[in-house]
Amino acid sequence: MDAFFGLFFSAFFSSKCLSCDENLRYFGFCTPCWRNLEPRRGSRCRVCDAQFAGPVTDSRCGQCLDKPPPFEQVHGLFDYAGPVGDAIRKGKYGDCPRAISMVAKLCALAIQERIDVSKSMTIVPIPSHWRRAARQRFEPTLVIAHELSLELNMPLNKHLLSRKTHTKPQAGMKAIERSQNLKGAFKATGRSPKRVLLVDDVYTTGATVKSATRVLKRSGAEDVQILAAAYVT
Numbered sequence: 489m490d491a492f493f494g495l496f497f498s499a500f501f502s503s504k505c506l507s508c509d510e511n512l513r514y515f516g517f518c519t520p521c522w523r524n525l526e527p528r529r530g531s532r533c534r535v536c537d538a539q540f541a542g543p544v545t546d547s548r549c550g551q552c553l554d555k556p557p558p559f560e561q562v563h564g565l566f567d568y569a570g571p572v573g574d575a576i577r578k579g580k581y582g583d584c585p586r587a588i589s590m591v592a593k594l595c596a597l598a599i600q601e602r603i604d605v606s607k608s609m610t611i612v613p614i615p616s617h618w619r620r621a622a623r624q625r626f627e628p629t630l631v632i633a634h635e636l637s638l639e640l641n642m643p644l645n646k647h648l649l650s651r652k653t654h655t656k657p658q659a660g661m662k663a664i665e666r667s668q669n670l671k672g673a674f675k676a677t678g679r680s681p682k683r684v685l686l687v688d689d690v691y692t693t694g695a696t697v698k699s700a701t702r703v704l705k706r707s708g709a710e711d712v713q714i715l716a717a718a719y720v721t
């Protein structure tokens with residue numbers, strides 16, 4: 489039954505804009521939405537990539553100054569409230585891997601403005617929550633990681649992280665609940681490469697990538713950069 493709905497949804501969405509549902513004769517975004525596909529800009533924290541609310545003193549936000557996160561830097565490429573966020577939701581909840589592949593291609597272009605892709609990093613996806621993985625035909629983070637690896641010519645280690653415990657889905661949780669929910673959630677299946685580009689689809693409070701980064705650092709990683717396709721502001 490799930491497979492039937494999956495096919496239905498991917499056929500349905502393939503003729504509608506991934507953001508505004510305008511009818512299209514091709515797969516992707518309509519022209520106005522395509523014009524809104526700008527990566528995030530403006531003054532942001534150079535560690536967690538949060539938009540600055542107040543005046544910029546250091547280029548780190550108050551939270552990162554108070555309690556430096558375990559990762560080196562977050563690249564929150566697109567706004568979750570924009571067309572890329574819409575495409576991710578359609579991909580994940582409409583069971584449409586093509587939408588996620590399209591997001592990944594946009595990420596491959598946007599990340600090249602932010603990191604030196606000639607210095608190789610190993611791409612590692614955040615593994616899906618086990619319950620979601622069982623329900624879905626594909627893992628969104630794995631689709632993005634795989635596509636990035638091809639586009640950027642960087643190695644992919646898709647099994648380095650695994651989910652250890654049955655954490656609850658995070659949507660709707662507060663920051664503190666998220667971080668408690670994820671205690672001990674990941675484990676490394678082997679030694680981590682020194683430089684890692686850790687890939688997640690959506691960055692909300694950072695609890696997931698912080699938890700995963702700590703595990704990678706205990707396993708040998710020295711430089712962990714986070715690539716989040718969409719950033720919730």
Ligand SMILES: [Zn+2]
Pocket residue numbers: 505506507508509510517518519520521522
């Ligand atoms: Zn549109």
Ligand SMILES: [Zn+2]
Pocket residue numbers: 533534535536537538548549550551552553
């Ligand atoms: Zn910050």
